[in-house]
Amino acid sequence: xxxxxxxxxxxxxxxxxxxxxxxxxxxxxxxxxxxxxxxxxxxxxxxxxxxxxxxxxxxxxxxxxxxxxxxxxxxxxxxxxxxxxxxxxxxxxxxxxxxxxxxxxxxxxxxxxxxxxxxxxxxxxxxxxxxxxxxxxxxxxxxxxxxxxxxxxxxxxxxxxxxxx
Numbered sequence: 001x002x003x004x005x006x007x008x009x010x011x012x013x014x015x016x017x018x019x020x021x022x023x024x025x026x027x028x029x030x031x032x033x034x035x036x037x038x039x040x041x042x043x044x045x046x047x048x049x050x051x052x053x054x055x056x057x058x059x060x061x062x063x064x065x066x067x068x069x070x071x072x073x074x075x076x077x078x079x080x081x082x083x084x085x086x087x088x089x090x091x092x093x094x095x096x097x098x099x100x101x102x103x104x105x106x107x108x109x110x111x112x113x114x115x116x117x118x119x120x121x122x123x124x125x126x127x128x129x130x131x132x133x134x135x136x137x138x139x140x141x142x143x144x145x146x147x148x149x150x151x152x153x154x155x156x157x158x159x160x161x162x163x164x165x
Contacts, residue, residue, distance in 0.1 A: 037133070044129045050122050052096055058126045060089055061098060061119055069112035072101075098122060 042055050050058075063078045064070050076086040090113065093099045098119035104110035115123055138146050 040133075041129060045126050047125070050125065053093070053098065053122065057089065057093055057098070058122060060086070060093065061115060061123050062126060064099060064113050064115055064119070064123075066115060066120055066123055069102075069114050071104075072111045072113060075113060093119070 038055070045055060045058055046053070060075070060079065063075045072083050072086060072090070076083045079086065090099060090101060094101060097116055099113055100116055101111050101113050104112055138149070141149065
């Protein structure tokens with residue numbers, strides 16, 4: 001029994017042991033969640049209708065968005081990839097009819113991207129999966145638990161966004 005063993009450990013070490021166990025549990029939960037999200041998203045999003053694209057393509061279309069034409073450089077920055085890398089994916093998405101690229105009328109060096117009707121349909125399909133995932137995640141949480149979840153995930157997001165720096 002862990003509890004009986006902990007009683008014999010001095011108080012300072014006892015908290016370290018508990019934190020270590022919690023750390024292992026949190027690590028396991030995060031790894032499992034990450035893998036589950038990726039696997040479930042792949043099954044839910046890449047359907048018969050969208051079998052010609054990948055989850056990565058779906059995330060690129062999400063970065064393009066539906067509001068207005070978006071610059072290739074802005075999309076690349078949002079995805080943390082180079083414009084050259086993004087161009088390879090965009091060539092494929094354009095060929096398959098999901099996006100349209102055009103030169104800016106103000107600056108011919110700038111390439112603007114929009115989703116086609118087919119791309120918008122894929123975008124909404126992907127968004128609906130994320131909405132269902134969030135709804136399930138918070139379904140039985142109190143308002144305080146929801147706030148705590150957002151706080152924890154915000155701190156985790158901050159860690160990941162500053163980790164490479």
